[in-house]
Amino acid sequence: MAADPGGSRGAKGAGRPPLPLPAVRRIHSVKAPLILGAGPAGSMAAIHLARAGTAPVLVDRDPRVGDALCGGFLSWRTAERLRAVGLDPVRLGTHTVSELALYGGSRVATAGLPQAGYGVSRRALDGALRDLAVEAGAQLAIERIRAVAPRIVEGENGTWHPEAVFLASGKHDVRGAGRPRVADDPALGLRVRLPPAPALHALLRGRIELHLFRGGYAGIVLQEDGSANVCLAVRKSLLARFGGNPQRLLDSLADEYPPFAERMAHAPPGLPVDTVGAVPYGYIARATTPGVYRLGDQAAVIPSMAGEGMGIAVASGALAARAWLGKQGAPEYQRAFAGQVRRPVRAAQAIWALSETPAGAALMARATRIAPALARGVMALTRL
Structure with missing residues (x-):
């Protein structure tokens, strides 16, 4: 699942249609952030960015909305x-x-x-948030992501060169940006x-x-x-x-x-x-690669018994968008968000x-x- 941002989730189809898969590998330049994963964290970031006048690209692997494992x-x-x-x-x-x-x-x-x-x-929640993101002006791209590096995202069908990457792939890690498992x-x-x-x-x-x-x-x-x-x-x-x-x-x-x-x-x-x-569970990203903003479970993983996993997802999406719009670097955003989630995660x-x-x-x-x-x-x- 390492190359599967967003799991089986996709779009409900409101607003503009998703970008088609290219017949050959293509090079994409993106001035606004490229958001990997169209779950609650990624869609919330896309909503804030699009409403601020940017044109974020929201990447997910499936055009149909699935139902993620937890977070109900x-x-x-x-x-x-x-x-x-x-x-x-x-x-x-x-x-x-x-x-x-x-x-x-x-x-x-x-x-x-x-x-x-x-x-x-999650099917109902993710679908509604995705619709809002597309209605606000985000472009949905259907693609399977293979690897992430600063300003380079490798997909199965193309290479993306975004100004920033918002990593919102949920519990699934992407090669080049994995979380430690100790x-x-x-x-x-x-x-x-x-x-x-x-x-x-x-x-x-x-x-x-x-x-x-x-x-x-x-x-x-x-x-x-x-x-x-x-x-x-x-x-x-x-x-x-x-x-x-x-x-x-x-x-x-x-x-x-x-x-x-x-x-x-x-x-x-x-x-x-x-x-x-x-x-x-218990993971908190206190640092990140410049240009890579970690959201949702890629930023912090609270034990699900607390019932706040969706809270971390939507809050991180909004805060990462505001950080980028305010020209706050990814490492600075990550340290600030880590400070906010420390108490609830540890509790x-x-x-x-x-x-x-x-x-x-x-x-x-x-x-x-x-x-x-x-x-x-x-x-x-x-x-x-």
Whole structure:
């Protein structure tokens, strides 16, 4: 996936058509930034740049909108940033979330969110943001990127010479601009989408759930079409215990944790399990190559249990655009953004480390039940 900015995501087709793939290799000169990845981070940058009168090129591999693995929850802070560019999450038919339900071993606790959040598929969110970017004047280019260097971007069909590169390829690294992976037991991402069902809707209505277990956790939230997004972060060693088979792991978790089993009972036989490997949770880009602005997961990767990954994406896109428009260099922007994300990322890491043990998970559930205000304070601490 190293040459796949934006994963399976693409454009909905509003506004101008994408640039066609050339029959032979072409050389492209771009005065405005070349944005690699048309997810929330890249599209947000494109919106700000285009509305400022530039003509950014937004690169993605697929003209059709796909559904990225995780990121199906928008916090209240993220919703504010989206409304600021004219996208009200409610317009997407999102599922409104007002409560956190925390399952730790045999304990369960609930706490109200400081403000309403939203469950939404990445297909709906990415498509809406991409449409806004194209409507604002960004040009969508369909291309698979192979490598990145300052002022040079190599694609399968051409070479680009942009004034600046906005690297917004999500969890997928691009050759020449990879992130370090030094964890002894890295986290892996798994996702299943449970189809709509009245009983499932009754279980999850108005809430986002966190199911904590040894070696990982699962987040569950309803989305705009009534389906439930089940997104897990698990240690590689845990998956290895089941021969690397995600379905065997899910079956084992359902056997051990009855509330999780009650949700997974709505999964039909043969439901696909999407995976992504070696997610560098806790990574923060404190430096970058001149001319390469890192956005979204390329700038910082917060543990997904915090529910702020989309917040980091849209905030970094807006800030990188403003930095470039204000003639702030990429290294200066990167240091400033690293300072902003340090607190929420470190707080989320500490919470995740506590939750990975049975005693820690039980303690978190007990503390949430006794003092819901404490849980709300922790939620606020992990916001950008």
